[in-house]
Amino acid sequence: MTTSGKDPALTSFEAVAGQEFDVVIVGSGVSGAVIAKQLGARGCRVLVLEAGSGNEITVADYEESVQRFYGSQRKDNNSAYANPRNAPMPRDYETRKLPPGASNTDGYLVQMGPLEIDSTYTRVLGGTTRHWEGKALRMLPDDFRMRSLFGQGRDWPLAYNDLDAHYRAAERELGVAGDVEDQQYGGLDFGPGYVLPMRKMPLSYLDRMIARDLDGMEVTLAGETFPLKVRSTPQARNGVPNPAYDEGRGYKPVGAVSTHQEDKGERCQGNTNCVPICPVQAKYDARRTLYAALETDNVQLLAWTVASRLEVDGATGQVSQLEFKTYDDPDAPGHRVGHVRAKVFVLAANAVENARLMLASDLPGSSNRVGRNLMDHMYLLTWALMPKPAGALRGPICTAGIEDIRTGAYRRHQAAVRYSIHNDGWGWATGSPYSDLEHLVEHENRFGAALRQGLIDRVSRQFLLDCMIEVLPDESNRVSVDPRWVDQMGNPRPVISFGATPYTLETAAFSRRLSRRIFQRLGAEDHTHYDPLAPGYVSHGGEGYVLRGGNHWAGTHIMGTSARDSVVDSTQRSWDHPNLYLAGAGSMASIGTANTTLTLAALCFRTAEAILAGLGTHAPAAATTGARA
Amino acid sequence: MADMLDGFLALSAALTGFTGHRLRGTGQAEAYLATATGIVGEGVMRDLLLAADEARASAGGDAAKHEAELRRLIMSDDRLGPVARNIIRMWYVGSWYQLPKPWREAHGQSPRDHDHVVSPISYTEGLLWPAIGANPAGAKPAGYGMWAMPPRIAPG
Numbered sequence A: 001m002t003t004s005g006k007d008p009a010l011t012s013f014e015a016v017a018g019q020e021f022d023v024v025i026v027g028s029g030v031s032g033a034v035i036a037k038q039l040g041a042r043g044c045r046v047l048v049l050e051a052g053s054g055n056e057i058t059v060a061d062y063e064e065s066v067q068r069f070y071g072s073q074r075k076d077n078n079s080a081y082a083n084p085r086n087a088p089m090p091r092d093y094e095t096r097k098l099p100p101g102a103s104n105t106d107g108y109l110v111q112m113g114p115l116e117i118d119s120t121y122t123r124v125l126g127g128t129t130r131h132w133e134g135k136a137l138r139m140l141p142d143d144f145r146m147r148s149l150f151g152q153g154r155d156w157p158l159a160y161n162d163l164d165a166h167y168r169a170a171e172r173e174l175g176v177a178g179d180v181e182d183q184q185y186g187g188l189d190f191g192p193g194y195v196l197p198m199r200k201m202p203l204s205y206l207d208r209m210i211a212r213d214l215d216g217m218e219v220t221l222a223g224e225t226f227p228l229k230v231r232s233t234p235q236a237r238n239g240v241p242n243p244a245y246d247e248g249r250g251y252k253p254v255g256a257v258s259t260h261q262e263d264k265g266e267r268c269q270g271n272t273n274c275v276p277i278c279p280v281q282a283k284y285d286a287r288r289t290l291y292a293a294l295e296t297d298n299v300q301l302l303a304w305t306v307a308s309r310l311e312v313d314g315a316t317g318q319v320s321q322l323e324f325k326t327y328d329d330p331d332a333p334g335h336r337v338g339h340v341r342a343k344v345f346v347l348a349a350n351a352v353e354n355a356r357l358m359l360a361s362d363l364p365g366s367s368n369r370v371g372r373n374l375m376d377h378m379y380l381l382t383w384a385l386m387p388k389p390a391g392a393l394r395g396p397i398c399t400a401g402i403e404d405i406r407t408g409a410y411r412r413h414q415a416a417v418r419y420s421i422h423n424d425g426w427g428w429a430t431g432s433p434y435s436d437l438e439h440l441v442e443h444e445n446r447f448g449a450a451l452r453q454g455l456i457d458r459v460s461r462q463f464l465l466d467c468m469i470e471v472l473p474d475e476s477n478r479v480s481v482d483p484r485w486v487d488q489m490g491n492p493r494p495v496i497s498f499g500a501t502p503y504t505l506e507t508a509a510f511s512r513r514l515s516r517r518i519f520q521r522l523g524a525e526d527h528t529h530y531d532p533l534a535p536g537y538v539s540h541g542g543e544g545y546v547l548r549g550g551n552h553w554a555g556t557h558i559m560g561t562s563a564r565d566s567v568v569d570s571t572q573r574s575w576d577h578p579n580l581y582l583a584g585a586g587s588m589a590s591i592g593t594a595n596t597t598l599t600l601a602a603l604c605f606r607t608a609e610a611i612l613a614g615l616g617t618h619a620p621a622a623a624t625t626g627a628r629a
Numbered sequence B: 001m002a003d004m005l006d007g008f009l010a011l012s013a014a015l016t017g018f019t020g021h022r023l024r025g026t027g028q029a030e031a032y033l034a035t036a037t038g039i040v041g042e043g044v045m046r047d048l049l050l051a052a053d054e055a056r057a058s059a060g061g062d063a064a065k066h067e068a069e070l071r072r073l074i075m076s077d078d079r080l081g082p083v084a085r086n087i088i089r090m091w092y093v094g095s096w097y098q099l100p101k102p103w104r105e106a107h108g109q110s111p112r113d114h115d116h117v118v119s120p121i122s123y124t125e126g127l128l129w130p131a132i133g134a135n136p137a138g139a140k141p142a143g144y145g146m147w148a149m150p151p152r153i154a155p156g
């Protein structure tokens, strides 16, 4: 299916400034888009403010991003996107190793350390899902009860079961391809008979090669034995619809976002380029949801506009209005300042930007928790050469992983972890295949047939196993602002302080040991090494590791049961400001071992219901937003 | 420069291990010849092609001898070796990389001698991917589910 229809409802500074809406949403990423769509469908008048360009909703503009990617020498994970000076974004190559006590102010993020993190996000229409990878796993029931079960981190003010219907709604919205049969571990429960909208992505040749030798290997951790198994990874990318979905009604994949009919956005074709951009729009990005929101005719979009300050009524705590800055030229200085009023405000600018905006508005919260408890997954990468050509650099980035150790009693002592098998070779760790070509040409002095054979031996056999490690909420890990560091518009830049605790590092060490065993079992040649000069280099127990950022910023407006130690309640509503919701991964009280987006999308479905109830519009029953087969 | 194209393709075939026919099929030969010549100058390019002719002639069809001659006359030559290696890079990943500092100091600077992708198409025509039976990330996908099959690593 192709989304088609009229031109998207882009509105203008003049039409908006000084006006009042039912709901104003900051950010057109998946968080903002889900809420906008749900509210627009119920007749609420919604305005979405977006810091990035408004053009990119059409296929033509999307093509421009694809061409920008092809033509860029440095194919970093934001290389498909311009970096406007008026709404800047982090780039991973800005990260540098910080000497003790030093900071790095070169990029958009001001990094105070001690651990510099190379995570990014994207300030464009549709937000960071434009270049996300699309893994869409649920969190485990245990993840919601970290304090009660393991004496670590925090409990959520809601349980896994409270979110089940919203998870279903999110799986429908994002279009998740996966087989529930492969997800039977760690207490995961999808409810009887439930199936995901599309069948799993076929496992890669590499996955199968690994499964053949690895399945059944046993790992003992804190006295508990886990048999390992290669399992398909649920992901938000178009595959083959499952006819059993929705009680046999099936599922119609959503295609490319366009104002014209376009023959794009069908099945994933294996471009291996989900990050930074899928050329055929087989991968979900939030423009799909946003477009559906705009099609309700109740939602308007003001792009090229940065929300800059929330103003609060001192007596009631209500947000009275929002200040924003609209620019004409993405890079040249100059903007107009406007204000907008609403019954309800929603910040959906992501965990870093939501906190930044609150703090820039002098709203640290009565608990002083805004910006604190910053979490992100830490990735330890391990890599090896398979004994035979394994078909690297083909297919979606990951089609399978090892999930069996995602929870267990060991979490009393060390962080949870899941592993992904990479179909894209060693690229993330070493800059392959460019670095391999360089090595073969410049150091091994190869050319001609010997060069071709060298590439087969060295690239096609590549296997990278990423270890995605949980990080607990810790109040000293935080986003803050500082008047010394502002962007061109005068908005404070995010200042990041972050460190890894022994709880996380213990699992990094464990994972390195486990990867050695896995490589031994596969007969793979271990090439893993960690450069002490690389950003993210840490020592633990006498060994060095490089930790990479997970791009899963979370925790900065943490959810809890009271205003004393949390920022929002279980509907993402601010304790201090009754007409303000802070939406997205910033609300998460733990991140477990699931990439955050499916969970934050589920939370946003929940928030839309709360907003509708508060506005006196009857909320859709949860049961109708999910699907049972 | 048109007269240089055949020589350039013959040299490129020897350097990349792909046939001249396959190289021509990428549609990039003219762009790579122009990029390299524009940066190193016609003199260097002509010498490089002459050296390639000489290597081929003295090998007389013996592949091992041909390779040895290329090493002797081109790959180990201070002036020609770095240019030949950059031609390999262009064919494999579509990018020109800045020549090494000693080369620039000895043989001249060019304002165009910096890391750059020759054209958006040059990236998608990169030979590195077909060499291992894959596709350049983001282009020329093999189709749904093809990643489940063994890689097809074809000569050519």
Ligand SMILES: Cc1cc2nc3c(=O)[nH]c(=O)nc-3n(C[C@H](O)[C@H](O)[C@H](O)COP(=O)(O)OP(=O)(O)OC[C@H]3O[C@@H](n4cnc5c(N)ncnc54)[C@H](O)[C@@H]3O)c2cc1C
Residues within 6 Å of the ligand: A026, A027, A028, A029, A030, A031, A032, A049, A050, A051, A052, A077, A120, A121, A122, A123, A124, A125, A126, A127, A128, A129, A131, A132, A133, A134, A135, A136, A275, A305, A306, A307, A308, A348, A349, A350, A351, A353, A357, A550, A551, A552, A583, A584, A585, A594, A595, A596, A597, A598, A600
């Ligand atoms: C390389 C990479 C790979 C990833 N892979 C995965 C994955 O496989 N699975 C997964 O679950 N997650 C993944 N993620 C994370 C995922 O992208 C995010 O969780 C998700 O996009 C967050 O959605 P959001 O709407 O809350 O925020 P965003 O997507 O960041 O959207 C925020 C929006 O707000 C706008 N905005 C920001 N500031 C302002 C302002 N002041 N005024 C107005 N607008 C503003 C931005 O321009 C943007 O459009 C990945 C991220 C990266 C970077």
Ligand code: SF4
Residues within 6 Å of the ligand: A237, A267, A268, A269, A270, A271, A272, A273, A274, A275, A277, A278, A279, A280, A281, A282, A283, A395, A396, A397, B138, B141
């Ligand atoms: S593998 Fe390719 S076609 Fe599939 S989602 Fe990723 S980029 Fe798109």
